[in-house]
Amino acid sequence: MTSEADPLTLVLVGPMAAGKTSVGRRVARKLGVPFVDTDKRVVAAHGPIPAIFEQHGEAHFRALERAAVAEALGTGGVISLGGGAVTDVATRTLLIEHPVVFLTVTPAAVADRIHSGGRPLLAGDDPVGRWTQIFEERRDWYDEVASVTFDTSRRPMQRIADDIVAWRRDCLLYTSDA
């Protein structure tokens, strides 16, 4: 669970709207390392996510996402993955050697966070119902890759970020004592 290249490398996974980007940005700032959002990397190189899904399908998006994750892990820092990255076995394999934080959130809390568009998998009449179903389908994969889990439903993102930084520093202390 250590990264030889950068001891502060840390990966954030979790369902859509769990707060991966807002928490990740804050964690990176506190640790003094770069922040990478792999969705943003994919968009910068290939255009908007809804268009990728529409024109090339989800499998193509997963391949682009996997490449972005591999590249980000190569450079290091705090890396936030899209909610569905864990559905891809090769992406899960890439995460094996890294500390992975799983951010959870309740359907009630997510309802306030998913009004904006841009998430093709939540398009339709019942985004929260869809979100809940997708989260349940993926939960075992999140658990499989996670080193630790934090819930973002009720506490300010900065507090959650502080807890993650404390956890990471504890891990490093423990590792250097061993």
Ligand code: S3P
């Ligand atoms: C997806 C989550 C999105 C984005 C894409 C697919 C998913 O990222 O990667 O729309 O399958 O859960 P966020 O988790 O940042 O919304």
